[in-house]
Amino acid sequence: DGGITQSPKYLFRKEGQNVTLSCEQNLNHDAMYWYRQDPGQGLRLIYYSQIVNDFQKGDIAEGYSVSREKKESFPLTVTSAQKNPTAFYLCATKTGASNQPQHFGDGTRLSIL
Amino acid sequence: RKEVEQDPGPFNVPEGATVAFNCTYSNSASQSFFWYRQDCRKEPKLLMSVYSSGNEDGRFTAQLNRASQYISLLIRDSKLSDSATYLCVVHGGSGNTGKLIFGQGTTLQVKP
Numbered sequence: 001d002g003g004i005t006q007s008p009k010y011l012f013r014k015e016g017q018n019v020t021l022s023c024e025q026n027l028n029h030d031a032m033y034w035y036r037q038d039p040g041q042g043l044r045l046i047y048y049s050q051i052v053n054d055f056q057k058g059d060i061a062e063g064y065s066v067s068r069e070k071k072e073s074f075p076l077t078v079t080s081a082q083k084n085p086t087a088f089y090l091c092a093t094k095t096g097a098s099n100q101p102q103h104f105g106d107g108t109r110l111s112i113l
Numbered sequence: 114r115k116e117v118e119q120d121p122g123p124f125n126v127p128e129g130a131t132v133a134f135n136c137t138y139s140n141s142a143s144q145s146f147f148w149y150r151q152d153c154r155k156e157p158k159l160l161m162s163v164y165s166s167g168n169e170d171g172r173f174t175a176q177l178n179r180a181s182q183y184i185s186l187l188i189r190d191s192k193l194s195d196s197a198t199y200l201c202v203v204h205g206g207s208g209n210t211g212k213l214i215f216g217q218g219t220t221l222q223v224k225p
Contacts, residue, residue, distance in 0.1 A: 035215075042200070042217040043157070058212075090156055098204060099145040102213055104156040 006105035023091030032074035119216040136201030145204035
């Protein structure tokens with residue numbers, strides 16, 4: 001979706017390394033989300049943030065960390081504790097209204113070297 | 114039971130066919146419903162929201178049945194370009210601040 005930028009598109013991680021995925025939005029949306037998608041699987045929620053300086057764990061937060069210091073930015077760090085990080089990572093944003101859909105960035109593919 | 118369930122398919126149909134997908138959800142308090150389309154190795158894109166009275170957008174019709182807790186998507190006159198995975202998405206329900214629950218997706222393959 002226009003207005004949500006994820007970078008990089010492709011990322012390779014070495015054993016024991018932390019890597020950070022960027023998500024920036026200019027839609028002025030309050031809420032931001034990180035999902036992980038494995039081949040042939042649905043989306044699983046990692047972390048989400050409803051407001052600046054606040055975030056909550058999703059269903060699979062172990063091995064990941066986030067920050068929300070600015071409304072526009074919600075970076076995701078994949079730590080060395082995440083033993084199976086190879087996946088497609090999607091960032092999404094949403095307005096505050098509960099009946100509104102989420103809009104996605106075009107994703108980052110992370111692989112192990 | 115999964116919170117949102119879909120038949121993964123694949124549904125293989127000829128061009129011009131009408132095809133329908135169903136999706137069931139477990140939380141009766143869910144308030145908002147959506148269909149997304151995801152092409153191979155791409156991000157999901159919103160196809161349409163689903164309204165209580167049902168709604169139509171061109172060849173696509175979405176229906177909601179709250180009593181039976183399912184939503185449906187009907188695609189008429191299928192095109193080759195409709196080939197994709199269709200994700201059923203449900204807002205988590207009262208007290209759930211903005212979390213959407215995604216189904217696994219239903220794969221549609223339209224053949225010439």
